[in-house]
Amino acid sequence: MAKILIIDDEAPIRRTLREILEYEKYKVEEAANGIEGLEKIKNEQFDMILCDIKMPGKDGIEVLEESMKFTDTPIVMISGHGNIETAVEAIKIGAFDYIAKPLDLNRLLITLRNAMDKSKLITETKVLKKKVSQKYEMIGESEQISSIKELIERVAPTNARVLITGENGTGKELVAHWLHEKGVRSKAPFIEVNCAAIPSELIESELFGHEKGAFTSAHKQRKGNFEQAHGGTLFLDEIGDMSLSAQAKVLRALQENKISRVGGEKEISVDVRVIAATNKNLAEEISKGKFREDLYHRLSVIVIEVPALRERKGDISVLAQHFMEDISAANGKAPLAYSFEALKMLEDMPWSGNVRELRNVVERLAILCDQNVDEKDIELYVKPLAK
DSSP states (O other), X not given: OOEEEEEOSOHHHHHHHHHHHHHTTOEEEEESSHHHHHHHHHHSOOSEEEEESOOSSSOHHHHHHHHTTTXXXXXXXXXXXXXXXXXXXXXXXXXXXXXESXXXXXXXXXXXXXXXXXXXHHHHHHHHHHHHHHHTOOOOOSHHHHHHHHHHHHHTTSOOOEEEEOOTTSOHHHHHHHHHHTSTTTTSOEEEEETTTSOHHHHHHHHHEEOTTSSTTOOSOEEOHHHHTTXXXXXXXXXXXXXXXXXXXXXXXXXXXXXXXXXXXXXXXXXXXXXXXXXSOHHHHHHTTSSOHHHHHHHOXXXXXXXXXXXXGGGHHHHHHHHHHHHHHHTXXXXXXXXXXXXHHHHTSOOTTHHHHHHHHHHHHHHHOSSOBOHHHHHHHTHHHHO
């Protein structure tokens, strides 16, 4: 049942609103003044707040300004003494809506339902953001991972370009997400491009967009990844696989902060932080003429090397237990415990697929093991497939 707070110094108004809202099956709380209302907002969770503007002590505008500092709950201002200027001021500060007294019942109920929809969206967004944050959480207590986390904390608030290196499956994309989430661009788009998955003849259109008629299948204008990431972060994964012609255009974009769509002549300004990642040795690629040295220097202002799992064995048991809890929760099961011997066997494996491989192994164990995971389960379900 949705919960609504009424803040009004007039008892008859509070009583009338309570009767209307309770008839509509809402739970109602009351506050007789602004100070009491703020105290309730701080200590209780509401789905919507109705607040009078003209009140003794602390008026509605003051309540609105203070409450905006610690709650996302939609606040609807009500007043019999207001005017257009007051309404505009309230909306500018952050009020969801403004309703004049005497209250129109239909207007009130429509506003109420709209505010409830907003409240629901805010809650869902918070849940989704928490899930995303957990999805990209960096798990590990080793010295290597601690050093990476510390470096991220220092680099993220800047706009410095970062090159992330490491083997497949080490978690380079997690580092990229952390750099974005902890930076000043966290509320802006994070656009991820897997350069290895896009054919070389399409990579330029993907990155820079194209104009209608630029090529046979270009039936309409399309914005590229640089434009989509404007104000935010562009993550170029597996950049070592990018064609030389695309590299040249990326270099120009980084130098001038401008791009041109394929088939277009107009220059478009872009404000993008570029983070790149690769599993290749770019120094070797440069010597072979497969990667531009000038682009490498543009991208590698900061270099973060993500170690292979076999180089941080102390994190294997922590990761295995984290994945077991995560996978079991997703399947509505209680997590299985590992024996000491089972964890030791996992730590001694080569893990050529790194963290990605470990997660797959844990998922297999969570599905196939009946109770706890012991050394026999590792011998049966893991070792034969690891050879």
